[in-house]
Structure formats: C-alpha cells, structure tokens
Amino acid sequence: MRWKGKPQSKNVEDLRRPDGFMKRKSTSMGGIGLFIMLLLYLFFGQGNSLLDFTGATTQNTASNQSRNDGKSDEAKEFIGVILKYSEEAWGNIFARSNMHYQEPILRIFSNSVTSACGKTSSAAGPFYCPGDNKIYIDPTFFTELNQMGGKGDFAKAYVIAHELGHHIQSLLGITAKVTRMQQRMNKTKANQMSVRLELQADCYAGIWAHHTEKKHKVLDDGDIEEAINAAYVIGDDHMQRRAGMGVNTAAFTHGSSKQRAHWLKIGMLYGSVSKCDTFADLR
Numbered sequence: 001m002r003w004k005g006k007p008q009s010k011n012v013e014d015l016r017r018p019d020g021f022m023k024r025k026s027t028s029m030g031g032i033g034l035f036i037m038l039l040l041y042l043f044f045g046q047g048n049s050l051l052d053f054t055g056a057t058t059q060n061t062a063s064n065q066s067r068n069d070g071k072s073d074e075a076k077e078f079i080g081v082i083l084k085y086s087e088e089a090w091g092n093i094f095a096r097s098n099m100h101y102q103e104p105i106l107r108i109f110s111n112s113v114t115s116a117c118g119k120t121s122s123a124a125g126p127f128y129c130p131g132d133n134k135i136y137i138d139p140t141f142f143t144e145l146n147q148m149g150g151k152g153d154f155a156k157a158y159v160i161a162h163e164l165g166h167h168i169q170s171l172l173g174i175t176a177k178v179t180r181m182q183q184r185m186n187k188t189k190a191n192q193m194s195v196r197l198e199l200q201a202d203c204y205a206g207i208w209a210h211h212t213e214k215k216h217k218v219l220d221d222g223d224i225e226e227a228i229n230a231a232y233v234i235g236d237d238h239m240q241r242r243a244g245m246g247v248n249t250a251a252f253t254h255g256s257s258k259q260r261a262h263w264l265k266i267g268m269l270y271g272s273v274s275k276c277d278t279f280a281d282l283r
Ligand SMILES: [Zn+2]
Pocket: 051, 052, 053, 054, 162, 163, 166, 198, 201
C-alpha cells in the first residue's frame, strides 16, 4: 500500500508518553474539558457500550514495547494518512447527499484509556465510542494482528476503516436505532443485531477503500487479498477455533470469517452505502 509521505489528518491526538503516563493535552483538555469528561464518565460509566474490532480479548503482550520509538511514530504517521484519506472519501459521500460530514477525532493511546465509554484496556483492541464520537487505537494491536495472521499495511488500514465505519453508523443514526431495538429483544436476538452492525462496519471499511483507491491509487498487488485475509482471521469462528474452543455461533459478536470477508468485499466492489444493508432480510 502506498501511504508514506502523504498528507496526514489533523484529527489525531497522541495520548502516549515515553514514560507510559497519559499526556494531559492542554489544548483539548483544560479544566472544563476534564470536568466534562469526568461527568460523562460518572454518567455513562461502563454502561455506554463501545464498538470494537474483534470480540475476543487479546493477549496484549506487545503493549509495553515500542512506545513512542521510531516504530510507533511510523504507526502514528500511517494512522494520520489513513484518517486523512477517510475524511476526503466520507466527506465527498456525505456532500453528495447534501449532508455535512463531522470528522471524528482519533486518539492513540497505550495500555488503557478513559473515554465516554469508560476505562478500556488495550487488550480490548481498537474501538469507537459512540458516546464521544472518537476512535481509540493502541498501535500495538497492529503487532497482534500480524501475529494472528493479518499481515500488511492494507490489513491495518482496514482496522482503522472499520472503526470509521462505526462513526458513520453513529452519524447516520443507525447505532442509536439498533440500540433501541436491542432493548426490546432477548439476548440472542440482540447479539445477532450486534453482529449485523459489525458486518456493516466492515462493508463501510470497504467503501473507504473503494473511493480512496479510485482517487489516489494507493493499492499494490496483493493488498486486497491482505485485507480480506485480515477480515478472515478476525472472524468469530476463526478466533474461537484459535482459542481452542468449538465454534459457537450464538456467541458470535462480529460475524464469521466468511461473513466479514464477504461484506468487506461488497463495500470495496460497489463503494455504496446502500449496498451495505446487512439488516435487509429483517425488513
Ligand atoms: Zn466493530
């Protein structure tokens, strides 16, 4: 994937410090800001659920390595470029529907982070918090993805684009609608709705790839296969097997490998929100 040296988004906030403590950003987190964050935290606590990338809690073995060294700066640059491409792609898609695209903030953290969704460990993987409309990524997840078999830059881009997909769902009111529907459902049905939401985020990730490739020709040979392979290795059935468990479809949170790869492909192929109706058969 061609991304080096390309413009980066201004919406990346790096909360890491070499000593591992959270940096208090004076620009965005003054006294009032912190007070509001505290109120949000007390009000929502852990109850305001976040939307993550995989269902399983991963072994975060890499979290104490490579913090703010050359490698993680490369990760930061990469994240900045992907976010910038997404701002253009989704900005254009929204503009075509006469809608304003509200660009999300992406926060890079290490070990753990506190958001409107509560305190979250890196082990949960990257996530989007609908409560504050921000994406949270500990770049050490990229190492884990690699270890799981999700290799290559385009696989990493897919991770970011998936979380951006949750932002789009939030802006379009889909997340709120699904949450309301889930409150009237039993646990199994509610879980199935979560899976559909996750698959739609995969499809939206594909939309990002479609439009970015069309405009900037970022892909090299084998990149598409890399992303589809990443979708495959983080499928619920694959993760369950990897954890030495039997495949239990009732416990799926993000969809099977086949489903995740399928919806990513649909997004990449058509580049259209209307093609990403993962809820269609419910109507
Ligand atoms: Zn997700």
